[in-house]
Amino acid sequence: MRDWQAFLGLPLWVWLFVFPTVLALYCLWKGPSAARMLQPLWRVLDKIYAVAGAVAAVFMVAILLLIIGQMVARWSNVTFPGSTEYAGYAMAATSFFALAYTLTQGAHIRVSIFLNLNAFTKFWLDALAMWIAAVTATYFARYAIKTNIMSEMLNDRTQGQDFTPEWLITFFSMFATSPLK
Secondary structure, three states: OHHHHHHHOOOHHHHHHHHHHHHHHHHHHHOHHHHHHHHHHHHHHHHHHHHHHHHHHHHHHHHHHHHHHHHHHHHOOOOOOOHHHHHHHHHHHHHHHHHHHHHHHOOOHHHHHHHOOOHHHHHHHHHHHHHHHHHHHHHHHHHHHHHHHHHHHHOOOOOOOOOOOHHHHHHHHOOOOOOOO
16 A cells, blocks of 8 residues: 555545545534535535436446346357356446435435434434445555555456456556556
8 A cells, every 4th residue: 555655645544534534524613614615516526426326327227238138148049258247347336336326315215214313313423424434435445456456466367257358457557557657
C-alpha cells in the first residue's frame, strides 16, 4: 500500500477513512451552513448515482443476453466459452453500480423501516452506517489492491474459460498504474 503514497500523496486509508470522517464531523458541527456548502457537490453526486443506476440496468440486460446466449448455444450444440464467468462479472457489476442509486432513492425496504422511526434514530443510524461503510471500504480497497499486486507478481490468470487477451489487460491497467511508473 505504500507504493500509492507517491501517487496520492497520503496513504490510501487516509483518503478512504480519515478525510470522510473529518468531513462528517465538520458537517455535524456546522449543520445547515455545511449543507449549503455541499449542495453543489450533492447535485453532481446525484447525477453520478443516476448514471451508475443506468449502468447497473445495462449490466442486468447483459446478464439476460448472456443467459439467452447460453440457452441458444446449448440447444444448438455449440460451446459458449466463458459465458458463466462473464455472467458472474455482470452480476457483480449490477450489484455494485446499483448500490448508491438505490440508497439515494430509498429503495432498500429494511433500511427505510429503521430510518423512518424518528429524526434522532435516523441521524445516528445514518452516522453509524457511514462510519461502518468507510471502515469497510478502506478494508476492501486495501486488500483488493494487495490481491491484484500479488496476482500480477505471480502472473496469475483466470482459471475459467474467459481468458482475456494480454493487450486488453495492459490497456486497462494503464489507467490504474501510478504515473511515476
